[in-house]
Amino acid sequence: MKNLIHSLIISCTLLGLYGCIGIRFSESDIATFQQKPQATDSQAQNIIKVGGSSSTTTVLKLLAKEYQAKNPQVKVDFTTNSQSEGAIASLKSNIIDIVGSSHKLKPEENNGQIQSRELATDLLLVATHSSVKGVTNLTTQQLQAIYRGDITNWQQLGGPNAKIVVLDRPEDESAKKLLRKYYLGKEKTTTKAVILNKEGELIDTLQSTPYTIGAFSLATSVINQLPVNRLSLNGISPKIENFTNGKYQMVRHIEIIWSKKPSPSTQDFIDFVFSQEGSKILDKNGFVPAK
Template sequence: MKTFLKSLVAVLLVALPVAAQAGTVTVKGSDTMVILGQRWAEEFMKKNAGAKVQVTGGGSGTGLAALQNGTTDIAMSSRDIKKAESDKLRAKYNTAAEEIPVAKDGVTFYVNEGNPVNALSVEQLRGIYLGDITNWKEVGGPDAPIVVYSRENSSGTYVFVKDNVLNGEDYVASAQTLPGTAAVVNAVAKEKHGIGYGGSAYAKGIKELKVKQGNEEIAPTADNIKSGKYPLSRNLYFYLRNKPAGEVKAFIDYALSPEGQAVVTKVGYFPVK
């Protein structure tokens, strides 16, 4: 009987979610934010001997799911928390999600450097990603089929584009789904007829498209994103189960400090302060 009970306990322990190591601040979620989160963690640990901050990606939805099941202290998200996610937190922990904007970003559409197209309207981007526009010549480019790249549906950027560009409609079935923004950038850099999207900090080796609004073409520059003039500007968030305390609060305070916000600029995003 004792042997049976020991075996049962072992099985139950394996089945339970793995908690974070004691004394370690865990941060999980948005792939858009993972480089920024890791840079904050590195600088914070340099200045605080003994502090441990572990940062991993996986997408905004993955981070928020980890927040719900108690396996992360902080969820990084490049989109607003959904009502269903907030409701789950409230039901399980009897508290609303604590939302903290920590940086600003502009979702940027990328094309190959050899593509002559420099700007597209939101309507044209919608047409491409819904499959209504399939050839670059329809938007002023070469006579060539458009190769569409997208993010996984666990990505906050995927959700942002679906909500703010596609008006909630589904992506074209032929869109090639890639696991992170860096993978999208790499694919577009290699595919001369490709188009993809992601955070502005990742736009290296490709061309950033401006967004047409009437007669104006608006670039995802620092001033346009910070002012909100760029139409695809957004906040990047930390979400918590409760108000921050202890080491978690110390880490967040660092991220929001002048030094931490300078890191935001170095990585390629824009300060919230």
């Protein structure tokens, strides 16, 4: 470092610029530069970059928090990707290290250098704002009518005399795909529905806006103790025991995708995620760990 600084001074002098730009290096300045810590390759390797769909962020941040508490030398950074497809492309380009996906890795997405494994199952629930009193269960036909725009007032379902505000997700998002698969079918969605691109946006809006209805992660509701009304569907409540006994089927499978040649830090985090300790964290927070 000292030689570098001296070289700079000599170069400036030769160019006739030393005096006019006012560069002055004392011995104390040189000592300061020499003592300043420099970033190392090993430090850079301790940053794990994670991306993926917004629906998988909750579980990955939950695990990352616990992991970093035990490994303070490692930092897990989350990117702002809202869809798993874009995150997978970033993984293949070595921009990020791990992807959380709400769908299985497709053959056309796999370049032979990445791998995937199911992490957990997350129940998808239909919930309303706490202002919707008197409505605790919906049949398939009633849910279809709400999303279609045929039932527009909660009073029609035994609730308050208030307009129903439908919060919805884009058609290519996992929550909407699951709603269609198990309840909505090919029914058209009302044009008056409020479309929200990210699950977090839907959850925030549902909590803050009276008379709303929407579908999102049960685990997120459990972890954050959200003050919303969780609805039963056809008399079946969204509980883990109802999933394990086969009664409640609207669930989202969360996949983890990473390189076949991960960095040591990335592999260590992956090992933690799939460890018994990781499974206990998932189970405690409303997820069903994959077997």
